[in-house]
Amino acid sequence: MPIDVDKADLSKVRAHIDTPQGTMTLVFFADKAPETIKNFVKLADKGFYNNLAFHRIIREFMIQGGCPKGDGTGDAGYKLKAEFNDTHHGKGVISMARAQDPNSAGCQFFICHGDAGFLDRQYTAFGRIEPSDAASMAALEKIANAKVGRGAGGEMSKPVERMAITTIRIEVLA
Numbered sequence: 001m002p003i004d005v006d007k008a009d010l011s012k013v014r015a016h017i018d019t020p021q022g023t024m025t026l027v028f029f030a031d032k033a034p035e036t037i038k039n040f041v042k043l044a045d046k047g048f049y050n051n052l053a054f055h056r057i058i059r060e061f062m063i064q065g066g067c068p069k070g071d072g073t074g075d076a077g078y079k080l081k082a083e084f085n086d087t088h089h090g091k092g093v094i095s096m097a098r099a100q101d102p103n104s105a106g107c108q109f110f111i112c113h114g115d116a117g118f119l120d121r122q123y124t125a126f127g128r129i130e131p132s133d134a135a136s137m138a139a140l141e142k143i144a145n146a147k148v149g150r151g152a153g154g155e156m157s158k159p160v161e162r163m164a165i166t167t168i169r170i171e172v173l174a
Contacts, residue, residue, distance in 0.1 A: 002045040003172055005038040012173040013037070015044060015127070018166040019054075022139030024111070026094055026127045033083040033126035036096055036105070040126065043076065043107055044168035054143055054163040056151065060114035063143050064097055065165055066107045071152065072097075076107035080124075087125035089116040092140065095125040113144035 003013070010030035017024040028037045043049060048068075055072055056064035068074040082102045089095060093112045096105035105124060129136045143163050151158035 003041065003170060005041045008041075008172060010034055010037050013041060014171045014173065015040070016169040016171065017049075017139075018169065019139060019143065020164060020166065021142035022135060024129055024136040024139045025133055026129060026136075028127040029085070029087060029125065032085040032087060033124050036080060036083050036124050036126040039080055039106075040109070041170050044170050047167070048076070048107065049165050049168045051167075052165045054159065054165065056110075056155075056157045057144060057146055057148050057159050057163065058113075058155075058157050059144050059148075061116060062110040062112050062114075063140070063163070064108060064110040065163075066097070066109045068107070072108070074107075078106055079103055080105045083124045083126070084121050085125060086121070089119040089123070089125060091115065092129035092131060092137065093125050094127045094129075095119065095123045098123065111140060113140060 010028055015026040054063045054065040055067055055070050089112050091112055097108035097110050098105040146163055147160040148156055149158050149160050
């Protein structure tokens with residue numbers, strides 16, 4: 001049953017990204033990016049992310065997913081207002097992917113696999129994998145270390161084997 005994100009205590013909401021490589025559990029930065037979190041939860045609740053993939057992987061940088069076209073060019077049909085904040089883009093942080101326009105994010109996201117401080121205050125960070133969550137970090141490692149080839153733009157970031165997002169489950173803690 002979908003949660004009413006407009007009434008939910010976002011600090012008690014968790015997301016579980018299920019993949020064949022394992023599950024990554026996310027906690028959200030409720031006080032830093034509430035509208036972005038609500039958008040992510042609504043999309044996950046309606047099954048938007050089911051069977052999509054991590055289409056862009058750069059080891060020691062990030063894994064990117066959530067594109068309905070599977071190539072980084074798709075969107076949800078709308079754009080979000082950026083909620084830039086003081087979160088450091090360190091390993092395990094989830095942030096919204098966007099085009100050059102700061103207010104162009106919608107459904108694509110990335111999870112940092114290394115320190116990406118050069119993205120701080122330029123991308124909407126809205127949650128993270130708890131560093132002490134060994135199983136979630138292991139799943140991130142497996143995906144981030146997948147073999148990649150050249151993508152359409154020549155970047156070595158296109159997974160050779162599909163790295164699927166089976167589903168994203170939303171949980172509200174009591």
